[in-house]
Amino acid sequence: MMNKQRLSRILNACSLSLLKEITEQLEQTLCLQVERFPQTSLVMMKARDSVSDQPFYVGEVLVTECTVSFNQKFGIGLVVGEAPQRAYCMAAVDAAINAGFPILEQWRERLEAAEGAIIAERNAECARSAESQVHFDTMGAYNDRH
Amino acid sequence: MGYVAVTGGQQAIETANLLNQWYRLKDADHALEVTAIEKQMRHLVDRVISESGLYAPNDAALALKQAEGDPAEAAFLLRAYRSTLERNVESLTVDPGQMRVIRRISSAFKDIPGSQILGPTADYTHRLLNFTLRNEEAQAALKSVLQQLPKQDNPHTDHRQPFRKVADLLRAQGLLSPPNARNGLVDITRDKLTFPVPRSAKLQLLSRGDTGAMTALACSSMREHTAQHPTVAELRVGYVELTVAYPLASNETLSLGEVMVTEVETINSFTKKDNGDVQFQLGYGLTFGQNETKAIAMAILEQRLETDGTSPTHDEEFVLLHVDSIEANGFVSHLKLPHYITFQSKLDVLRQAQKLAAEKTDHQEV
Numbered sequence: 193m194m195n196k197q198r199l200s201r202i203l204n205a206c207s208l209s210l211l212k213e214i215t216e217q218l219e220q221t222l223c224l225q226v227e228r229f230p231q232t233s234l235v236m237m238k239a240r241d242s243v244s245d246q247p248f249y250v251g252e253v254l255v256t257e258c259t260v261s262f263n264q265k266f267g268i269g270l271v272v273g274e275a276p277q278r279a280y281c282m283a284a285v286d287a288a289i290n291a292g293f294p295i296l297e298q299w300r301e302r303l304e305a306a307e308g309a310i311i312a313e314r315n316a317e318c319a320r321s322a323e324s325q326v327h328f329d330t331m332g333a334y335n336d337r338h
Numbered sequence: 339m340g341y342v343a344v345t346g347g348q349q350a351i352e353t354a355n356l357l358n359q360w361y362r363l364k365d366a367d368h369a370l371e372v373t374a375i376e377k378q379m380r381h382l383v384d385r386v387i388s389e390s391g392l393y394a395p396n397d398a399a400l401a402l403k404q405a406e407g408d409p410a411e412a413a414f415l416l417r418a419y420r421s422t423l424e425r426n427v428e429s430l431t432v433d434p435g436q437m438r439v440i441r442r443i444s445s446a447f448k449d450i451p452g453s454q455i456l457g458p459t460a461d462y463t464h465r466l467l468n469f470t471l472r473n474e475e476a477q478a479a480l481k482s483v484l485q486q487l488p489k490q491d492n493p494h495t496d497h498r499q500p501f502r503k504v505a506d507l508l509r510a511q512g513l514l515s516p517p518n519a520r521n522g523l524v525d526i527t528r529d530k531l532t533f534p535v536p537r538s539a540k541l542q543l544l545s546r547g548d549t550g551a552m553t554a555l556a557c558s559s560m561r562e563h564t565a566q567h568p569t570v571a572e573l574r575v576g577y578v579e580l581t582v583a584y585p586l587a588s589n590e591t592l593s594l595g596e597v598m599v600t601e602v603e604t605i606n607s608f609t610k611k612d613n614g615d616v617q618f619q620l621g622y623g624l625t626f627g628q629n630e631t632k633a634i635a636m637a638i639l640e641q642r643l644e645t646d647g648t649s650p651t652h653d654e655e656f657v658l659l660h661v662d663s664i665e666a667n668g669f670v671s672h673l674k675l676p677h678y679i680t681f682q683s684k685l686d687v688l689r690q691a692q693k694l695a696a697e698k699t700d701h702q703e704v
Contacts, residue, residue, distance in 0.1 A: 254394035272595030
């Protein structure tokens with residue numbers, strides 16, 4: 193199921209050209225209204241401290257946020273970093289979905305392909321690091337073997 | 339002590355600012371590109387985002403350019419920028435146990451489940467100056483590095499699986515003190531710091547503390563408690579996902595992207611329970627970016643602050659009030675600003691004392 197978590201995970205990392213393509217189609221079909229222009233803001237990041245098992249605030253993350261509406265249905269774009277275009281496109285897509293526009297059905301194949309590419313890229317980075325997997329020997333064990 | 343403001347000097351200050359720019363550029367063939375700083379000065383950028391408490395690598399690179407490489411000044415610039423921005427949301431609680439790991443080591447165990455991954459590190463590198471970097475061409479150098487890296491055996495293996503924490507394994511065997519729930523969640527950017535501070539405030543303050551100050555304090559602590567030399571149970575570097583509650587529906591969440599962090603768990607000392615059992619105590623460090631020495635120092639210091647002792651690193655006011663880069667640099671460097679009236683008053687006091695001493699001497703001679 194393409195819930196908002198999964199969709200936003202794709203949209204915050206996919207190619208901007210795909211996002212623009214989707215948004216341009218929306219702009220041609222729907223009367224989108226920008227309620228809040230893209231602007232940078234902060235999100236306070238909370239993390240679990242494993243000693244106390246309690247949360248604490250690590251620090252703030254710079255994000256870009258945008259709000260778009262269509263047919264009185266709002267959509268929100270929120271993304272890490274300074275990315276006004278991406279935030280606007282994400283908000284437009286969200287507004288269209290909230291208004292019942294069948295965007296996920298229309299773009300499912302492309303979105304899933306983008307998701308696959310993101311996973312593959314991240315997997316490749318981790319796999320490259322995993323090549324430096326290390327097995328240290330203590331000198332005692334080393335001397336026993338040689 | 340009271341301060342008396344000064345006025346004037348506007349033209350000189352404007353000229354001084356321009357001179358700063360002139361010195362930045364006068365011998366430059368080309369202006370530094372912000373993206374180049376962000377991508378090729380990773381550790382410096384990571385230090386600045388960590389010490390400013392603002393995860394904004396590109397802005398940190400810009401701040402470093404503006405500050406001509408001074409990390410304290412760059413962190414100050416970012417902290418000032420941060421104060422101009424709105425904050426509408428806080429994230430859901432990030433679990434670093436779910437980190438997408440690019441580096442993971444343990445100095446406690448050589449064999450850990452999922453194995454150790456050295457990842458990007460210079461830990462085992464000879465400290466020899468690499469003169470070939472002087473004439474490096476980025477694309478050619480990258481191609482050469484890629485050719486030398488091992489070929490990936492099975493690119494279809496999913497390496498993104500989270501690793502189980504070493505500390506959890508120790509905890510499962512009853513070797514670690516159980517999690518110790520402490521008082522309340524405090525945000526030091528909004529709440530006034532009052533001592534004794536809650537654990538959450540301590541961690542937040544240390545997480546954005548100055549690398550140099552924290553390393554020095556952790557070093558002094560290790561030298562003092564040589565019998566309790568901490569061991570790194572696990573150090574991991576990688577990406578965590580930043581997620582927030584979807585503002586328009588309570589049952590949905592949004593992923594905002596990934597944030598790079600360093601997490602450290604140290605085994606610092608034994609603690610004796612009431613029933614006589616002895617267990618390890620953990621120290622915890624978590625910072626933005628790849629800041630390994632700082633994260634280890636954080637783990638050492640937070641654990642020292644949790645235990646009783648007489649050394650300065652057990653004193654939370656001493657530690658927490660001095661590790662903030664912006665606070666400490668501001669306090670020391672403010673001495674460069676005019677203190678004419680305060681110094682005049684010191685002069686007056688000194689002259690008055692000398693005069694009284696002279697009168698006393700004259701009186702005794704008579």
